[in-house]
Amino acid sequence: xxxxxxxxxxxxxxxxxxxxxxxxxxxxxxxxxxxxxxxxxxxxxxxxxxxxxxxxxxxxxxxxxxxxxxxxxxxxxxxxxxxxxxxxxxxxxxxxxxxxxxxxxxxxxxxxxxx
Amino acid sequence: xxxxxxxxxxxxxxxxxxxxxxxxxxxxxxxxxxxxxxxxxxxxxxxxxxxxxxxxxxxxxxxxxxxxxxxxxxxxxxxxxxxxxxxxxxxxxxxxxxxxxxxxxxxxxxxx
Numbered sequence: 001x002x003x004x005x006x007x008x009x010x011x012x013x014x015x016x017x018x019x020x021x022x023x024x025x026x027x028x029x030x031x032x033x034x035x036x037x038x039x040x041x042x043x044x045x046x047x048x049x050x051x052x053x054x055x056x057x058x059x060x061x062x063x064x065x066x067x068x069x070x071x072x073x074x075x076x077x078x079x080x081x082x083x084x085x086x087x088x089x090x091x092x093x094x095x096x097x098x099x100x101x102x103x104x105x106x107x108x109x110x111x112x113x114x115x
Numbered sequence: 116x117x118x119x120x121x122x123x124x125x126x127x128x129x130x131x132x133x134x135x136x137x138x139x140x141x142x143x144x145x146x147x148x149x150x151x152x153x154x155x156x157x158x159x160x161x162x163x164x165x166x167x168x169x170x171x172x173x174x175x176x177x178x179x180x181x182x183x184x185x186x187x188x189x190x191x192x193x194x195x196x197x198x199x200x201x202x203x204x205x206x207x208x209x210x211x212x213x214x215x216x217x218x219x220x221x222x223x224x225x226x227x
Contacts, residue, residue, distance in 0.1 A: 033214065042204050042217025056214060104215060106159040
């Protein structure tokens, strides 16, 4: 079974530029998450989707961040414009809710550097 | 909201030493508890989990027991190997598909 796929793996941009990250979850997983991991910290949730619906976006900075999950499969996270403080690793995860299973599977992440 | 407090690192041990990484949580209700591991250059991997009080999660020689009375989920391994060198994250979530709340991570280095 293929894991969660993310691209690109690395991205370097100048501040005020836009950037987008893409995620393809594990096949059949209905729940998709975007987390941000700052250096030396644990990941923090940005947004959670159940199928196409964003059910928790309370931590998403909506002035510059946007996300979409068309057709309930792939997802894109966008930042426009990027700021120096956005430098972090952006992680995508997916899960399938079954009785007794509470596991989120993470992709390798996209390391963003804003200069 | 939930919070997770993890033993500060980094931790350096000799091979075959006993490992304990402390983790305590604050959450409403009865959360599920997890340990994730991040090997150098790789993504987060689920190491073990426990979904109710007194459950013991185990995998690859690691164990952790869900202690509701002390709100703890300490990670232990009886004899560590060099290959266990990684960053370990404790995490909790309230319900099956809600967000994970992570600790800050503990970097473990095992020296031969």
